[in-house]
Amino acid sequence: VQLVESGGGSVQSGGSLRLSCTGFGLTYGSYSMAWFRQAPGDEREAVACIANDGYTKYQNSVKGRFTITQDNTQKTLYLQMNSLKPEDTAIYYCAAGDLRCSSPYSFVPLNYNFWGQGSQVTVSP
Numbered sequence: 001v002q003l004v005e006s007g008g009g010s011v012q013s014g015g016s017l018r019l020s021c022t023g024f025g026l027t028y029g030s031y032s033m034a035w036f037r038q039a040p041g042d043e044r045e046a047v048a049c050i051a052n053d054g055y056t057k058y059q060n061s062v063k064g065r066f067t068i069t070q071d072n073t074q075k076t077l078y079l080q081m082n083s084l085k086p087e088d089t090a091i092y093y094c095a096a097g098d099l100r101c102s103s104p105y106s107f108v109p110l111n112y113n114f115w116g117q118g119s120q121v122t123v124s125p
Contacts, residue, residue, distance in 0.1 A: 001025040001114045003094050008119030015084050015123070021077040021094030021116050032101040033070055033077045036109060037090035037121075046107035047092070048079065055101050062088075084123045091118040 003026070007019040019035070034049035048058045048068040056068055067080040077094050097112035105111050 001096075003096065003114055003116035005092075005094055005116040005119045008092065008121050010122040010124065011084055012124050013085055016080070016082045017084065017121060018081065019079040019092055019094070019119055019121075023075045023077070023096065023114075026075065026096055026114065029072050031096040031098055031113075032106060033068075034095045034097065034101070034106065034112065035068060035077075035079045035092055036095060036112075037088075037092045039090040042090075044093070044109045046109070049101040049106050050077070051101035057101055057106065059107070081121070084121075086123045086125050088121060089123050090121060092121050093118050 002024040003021050005021045029052045032049055032051050035047040036044050037047050038044040047062055050056045050068045050070055065083045070077045094116040095112035096114040099111050
């Protein structure tokens with residue numbers, strides 16, 4: 001299984017970016033998918049997750065600004081990021097886990113089985 005990310009880059013505060021993550025060898029739909037991020041010196045934190053039935057959950061700091069979606073036919077996960085802030089600067093990782101997005105443990109990195117390579121997102125003031 002391989003999760004391959006694309007997108008990311010550098011934008012000014014208030015700008016938008018979209019991340020993509022395509023699963024190769026993954027039985028898409030059998031896993032919950034999620035986005036995590038990690039800033040220098042910080043622990044990896046969950047941004048959002050999505051279940052096969054479309055259920056979604058977001059970290060409070062990104063609610064209303066970020067949208068997680070997935071295209072099961074293309075085996076691709078997306079994260080649309082709008083109204084970006086400097087504090088959103090981090091390396092973003094997609095992940096697949098055999099747990100429900102609705103689970104209280106779905107925001108714990110250790111519960112995810114597969115990870116993307118990471119995409120740098122930099123937001124300047």
